[in-house]
Amino acid sequence: DQQVKQNSPSLSVQEGRISILNCDYTNSMFDYFLWYKKYPAEGPTFLISISSIKDKNEDGRFTVFLNKSAKHLSLHIVPSQPGDSAVYFCAASYSYTGNQFYFGTGTSLTVIP
Amino acid sequence: DAGVTQSPTHLIKTRGQQVTLRCSPKSGHDTVSWYQQALGQGPQFIFQYYEEEERQRGNFPDRFSGHQFPNYSSELNVNALLLGDSALYLCASSSVGTGGAGANVLTFGAGSRLTVL
Numbered sequence: 706d707q708q709v710k711q712n713s714p715s716l717s718v719q720e721g722r723i724s725i726l727n728c729d730y731t732n733s734m735f736d737y738f739l740w741y742k743k744y745p746a747e748g749p750t751f752l753i754s755i756s757s758i759k760d761k762n763e764d765g766r767f768t769v770f771l772n773k774s775a776k777h778l779s780l781h782i783v784p785s786q787p788g789d790s791a792v793y794f795c796a797a798s799y800s801y802t803g804n805q806f807y808f809g810t811g812t813s814l815t816v817i818p
Numbered sequence: 819d820a821g822v823t824q825s826p827t828h829l830i831k832t833r834g835q836q837v838t839l840r841c842s843p844k845s846g847h848d849t850v851s852w853y854q855q856a857l858g859q860g861p862q863f864i865f866q867y868y869e870e871e872e873r874q875r876g877n878f879p880d881r882f883s884g885h886q887f888p889n890y891s892s893e894l895n896v897n898a899l900l901l902g903d904s905a906l907y908l909c910a911s912s913s914v915g916t917g918g919a920g921a922n923v924l925t926f927g928a929g930s931r932l933t934v935l
Contacts, residue, residue, distance in 0.1 A: 751924070810860045
């Protein structure tokens with residue numbers, strides 16, 4: 706049972722434009738969400754996180770939005786750069802399980818120069 | 819500062835064999851989690867070790883077992899390998915300490931690619 710879903714396997718964006726990656730979850734008990742970026746032959750690297758007490762978190766070009774009522778989060782990258790081309794995973798956890806994370810299937814982002 | 823290191827990077831086994839994968843956590847981290855990433859899927863939680871004990875376990879059979887050593891490094895063992903065990907096995911470390919909140923960021927290694935023939 707996939708509790709975290711990324712319904713877009715791939716996304717292509719022109720350099721300088723905004724990239725929007727989406728993620729949906731089914732478990733309302735999730736209270737902490739992260740985005741990871743993965744390059745080929747490397748492990749996922751942490752990008753940005755958000756707690757359920759917030760609806761937005763910003764870090765430089767990256768902003769994550771959380772809509773708890775819709776059980777939806779999104780990652781905005783502005784402006785997009787060719788180096789952002791990677792697979793992006795969203796992940797969720799709920800506090801009582803410590804840091805066991807549930808991952809989506811990933812979205813492959815290609816930023817076209 | 820070395821991050822999470824895993825070995826071996828690639829290995830090939832046949833059905834029924836056993837495999838051991840190794841992980842050294844990032845310096846300063848005391849907790850190790852193992853994830854399985856099948857082709858085209860996201861990482862799936864196998865288990866987590868803290869203070870040399872299995873603290874949490876995902877939905878994986880007993881053929882998957884692990885160990886954490888006093889220096890925080892860890893091993894993942896898989897017995898009686900099946901074709902479906904072919905995957906990238908990711909080790910992730912974090913610094914949970916005595917806390918239990920899911921507010922810690924995982925640092926991942928590059929993974930061990932297991933192919934079962």
